[in-house]
Amino acid sequence: MHIIKVENLVKRFGSITAVDNISFEVEEGTIFGFLGPNGAGKTTTINILCTLLSPTSGKAYLNGHDCNSESSEVRKSIGIVFQDSSLDKDLTARENLVFHSYLYNVPKTERKERVEDALRFVDLQDRADDLVKKFSGGMKRRLEVARGLIHRPKVLFLDEPTLGLDPQSRTNLWEFITGLPKKHKVTIFMTTHYMEEAEVCDKIAIIDKGKIIASGTPQELKRIIGGDVIYLKTDDNKKAMEDIKNLFDVEVSEKDGEIFISALKGDACIPEIIREIGERVLSVRMQRPTLNDVFLKLTGKEIRDEVASSGDSIKETVRSYRRRHD
Amino acid sequence: MIETNAIYVIVAREFKKFIREKSRLFSTIARPLLWLFLVGAGMSRLVPSGGGVSYIQFIFPGILGMTILFSSIFSSISIIWDKEFGFMKEILVAPVSRFSIVIGKAVSGMILSTIQAAIILALFPFLGLKLGVFQIAEIMMVCAILSFAIAAFGILLATFYDSYESFSVIMNFIVMPMFFLSGAMYPVKLLPDILKLFTKINPLTYGIDALKNIIFPFEKGNMSPDFPLYLDVLVIVIASFVFVLIAGKAFERKG
Ligand SMILES: Nc1ncnc2c1ncn2[C@@H]1O[C@H](COP(=O)(O)OP(=O)(O)O)[C@@H](O)[C@H]1O
Numbered sequence A: 001m002h003i004i005k006v007e008n009l010v011k012r013f014g015s016i017t018a019v020d021n022i023s024f025e026v027e028e029g030t031i032f033g034f035l036g037p038n039g040a041g042k043t044t045t046i047n048i049l050c051t052l053l054s055p056t057s058g059k060a061y062l063n064g065h066d067c068n069s070e071s072s073e074v075r076k077s078i079g080i081v082f083q084d085s086s087l088d089k090d091l092t093a094r095e096n097l098v099f100h101s102y103l104y105n106v107p108k109t110e111r112k113e114r115v116e117d118a119l120r121f122v123d124l125q126d127r128a129d130d131l132v133k134k135f136s137g138g139m140k141r142r143l144e145v146a147r148g149l150i151h152r153p154k155v156l157f158l159d160e161p162t163l164g165l166d167p168q169s170r171t172n173l174w175e176f177i178t179g180l181p182k183k184h185k186v187t188i189f190m191t192t193h194y195m196e197e198a199e200v201c202d203k204i205a206i207i208d209k210g211k212i213i214a215s216g217t218p219q220e221l222k223r224i225i226g227g228d229v230i231y232l233k234t235d236d237n238k239k240a241m242e243d244i245k246n247l248f249d250v251e252v253s254e255k256d257g258e259i260f261i262s263a264l265k266g267d268a269c270i271p272e273i274i275r276e277i278g279e280r281v282l283s284v285r286m287q288r289p290t291l292n293d294v295f296l297k298l299t300g301k302e303i304r305d306e307v308a309s310s311g312d313s314i315k316e317t318v319r320s321y322r323r324r325h326d
Numbered sequence B: 001m002i003e004t005n006a007i008y009v010i011v012a013r014e015f016k017k018f019i020r021e022k023s024r025l026f027s028t029i030a031r032p033l034l035w036l037f038l039v040g041a042g043m044s045r046l047v048p049s050g051g052g053v054s055y056i057q058f059i060f061p062g063i064l065g066m067t068i069l070f071s072s073i074f075s076s077i078s079i080i081w082d083k084e085f086g087f088m089k090e091i092l093v094a095p096v097s098r099f100s101i102v103i104g105k106a107v108s109g110m111i112l113s114t115i116q117a118a119i120i121l122a123l124f125p126f127l128g129l130k131l132g133v134f135q136i137a138e139i140m141m142v143c144a145i146l147s148f149a150i151a152a153f154g155i156l157l158a159t160f161y162d163s164y165e166s167f168s169v170i171m172n173f174i175v176m177p178m179f180f181l182s183g184a185m186y187p188v189k190l191l192p193d194i195l196k197l198f199t200k201i202n203p204l205t206y207g208i209d210a211l212k213n214i215i216f217p218f219e220k221g222n223m224s225p226d227f228p229l230y231l232d233v234l235v236i237v238i239a240s241f242v243f244v245l246i247a248g249k250a251f252e253r254k255g
């Protein structure tokens, strides 16, 4: 069954088209990844799915309910971890969870147990009675995930869950997230602009400038590259590219002083290239394709080139300033 | 649709934060005290008593109104902080009707303001006022409904603003004029017509007038109440309904 179904969804903010006619489906019990650079329209799509925004046109269904007209039904079925923290930092971890369980009408007899389970689940029992403002970024994120699961939602949205975390917390959180579908029978809808994270998704949609430019399993997407990727440095890249194009039936492009060749069988291709233009080659390396290569091939740019969306980061700076000076 | 669990927990959160934030309690109590004893005591040398009421006694209902005004607005304006710091999203994606959210916030303001008004009210013997138990009960009831109305008004304001920069705009251009054009510091009947008009559309006027009705029931001169008590109460109750209704609708708007 398709737990999420999106048809020709469009969202405009004035003259900006943040989401530009996208359609996709998400299978129940899977991890679905929305991959794209900053400003691609990921958060906007989540906001429509979680009933905070109305689409300009098109439809979105969650668990069979229209996200725009049946908000209340949809809200009961979802949990969400927003890109920017939505914890009350002046309350303790436990108080944040208790607040949530009342808000979602968790039965009285189960309230306490679920809150304690959630705390244990994200390993925060020892810090349960500390104010959230004393928590690290990773602890806050874990607490938010735990909170999002308290009411047993069918879908858990995670908007850039690892953004701003140090590598260690990222890995930990990541292991934790990938275990959720089995443990909690929940479908995960996540967004990221980290390629490595998208690799563990069951299905990925790559979104750029509001449009879905490719979707499929990570393996399917890598097949778009058509095999392996060879990176080549030569004394004259322009001339070498010409020659390679004439000699072999492969696609060639250049980025950061390196020639980027996608070839069906890289290991067989390298010796041939060396044989033909060997004396001009300075270095050569081969890679199994990554999603980064897919993105590069589809859009002609690297996903990580983009700087962090300025609005968010300025706001974050202001907040941390205020926090320090309060 | 009204969800008691949601309303309860929204109120409980405000209450908890209020208790933790000692400075807030201090400033909402200190402000009316300063006005009462510095402005009130100074002005009473200038203003002759009207009949049986001295100036400092005259402004007492206004000072109660002020306590309620600031504390209810402050409580409601915290919605802007919640928006700014993201917590509002947690509330807005929950399966809770927008009316319950508004009522939860308004009841929070009501409880917190009424408690603070009660603390100020306890000063009445020092001002030479004599109040019976029945009068005190009436005053507390008026304070409660007035607090609710002003809190609901504050929520309505908060739906129009998204950042804390707007806080000073609200304070300077809405709250302070509301205070001065409410009959708190000077009798409404002595104001020029154009300002009288403003006092008539100001819900605080009716709250303070109701308190004057209860505290100086027999006063006849300049410092007497302007409307009958039942009318004051009626206006406050109707205004509450209207504010809650509009604020609920405003919250339902999606971007
Ligand atoms: N409330 C808004 N008003 C105007 N423009 C917006 C608003 N929200 C998002 N946008 C714009 O829509 C585009 C997509 O934003 P967003 O969905 O946040 O991207 P992502 O989450 O992929 O980084 C951006 O150009 C952003 O500036």
Ligand SMILES: [Mg+2]
Binding pocket: A039, A042, A043, A044, A083, A159, A160
């Ligand atoms: Mg985003």
